[in-house]
Amino acid sequence: MAITMRKRVEIFIDGLQNDIVTALEQLDPNAPKFKRDAWTRAAGGGRGLSCVFACTPEVGQTTSTLQTKLEKAGVNVSVVHGMLPPAAIKEMRADHSTIPYDGKTSLPFFAAGISLVIHPRSPFDPTVHANYRYFEITEQAGEGEQTGRVVAWWFGGGSDLTPSYLDEEDAKHFHTTLKGACQNDELYSVYKKWCDEYFFIPHRQETRGVGGLFFDDLSDEKHARIPDDVERPRQPEEIFEFISRLGTAFIPSYIPLLQKKRDIPTDHHRRWQLLRRGRYVEFNLVYDRGTKFGLKTPSARIESILMSLPETARWEYMSELGTLAGSEEERMISVLKNPRNWV
Secondary structure, eight states: OOHHHHHHHHHHHHHHHHHHHHHHHHHHHOOOOOEEEEESSSSEEEEEEEEEEEEOOTTOEEEEEEEESSEEEEEEEEEEEEEHHHHHHHHHHHTTTTTTTOSSSOOEEEEEEEEEEESSSSTTEEEEEEEEEEEEEEEOTTTOSSSOOEEEEEEEEEEEEESSSSSHHHHHHHHHHHHHTTTHHHHHHHHHHHHHHHHHETTTTTTSSSEEEEEESSSSOOSSSSOOTTTOOSHHHHHHHHHHHHTHHHHHHHHHHHOOOOOOOOOOHHOOOOOHHHHHHHHHHTOOHHHHHHHTTTTOHHHGGGGGGSOOOOOTOOOOOOOSTTTTHHHHHHHHHHHOOOO
């Protein structure tokens, strides 16, 4: 019996999660290990594994005194299924016209994905985010069937880098690795542009970071964001291989950045890092579709959804940091307001 795409994705993300957590733990052998929290979903069905890194403060302290490479990190996998209500079906039909809709009937769904956010301790080490997912909608299963006929399916995901201080070599390495995994220069350009547009904070008029790749609704259907003349994977097997290459590219795209020798930061650098983290929080809570969807989902695991937020952040009224011409902070802001092509 042929292995289903559901199972292929599940096996891949489980293995990728283990590889990434292992690589991060090997970076700093003296640091606490990631906490591994296995869970099951009561409503509908499914399971997941949240792997979270944090240094718990001692009694009477607000922050830990441990000087670890990471400050907070999470690498989460979820494999869930249930019933999709008519309102959600109506919204999804905008990109997937094959989904039947009568305004009354719910349909079975399956969703599997890996999502991660790494917040290093040093202001000179960049934060990173990645997410790769598969979604499937079926008809109701008939008698003797485990699942009904698939009526719509798609993949989504991407990875992006968010430094507090600009290191052009970091940005070039990150983008070069992702571009190589794409194996398609035109497709890289389309998804890089999409990333710059998606991770944009309108009320600040700046991007969240130096970008990467972002895409959604990849299937064999016509795509609203991708020109018809752009060569791209369209069949499930082809898109799965594409997603697999990008997921596997995460470790070589990011771990070398954490292995670089950096300057010793000062309180000034830490203050700027916390201000930049404030921007990260603003985007995730106000604009990020995944966060907003998760918070609206009944019986959602709120702790896993908010795993992306940094442990500490800062807001200042009319802060002068980032406004001094020629400063490292102003150099960072300039790139965030004017996204660049790194490769």
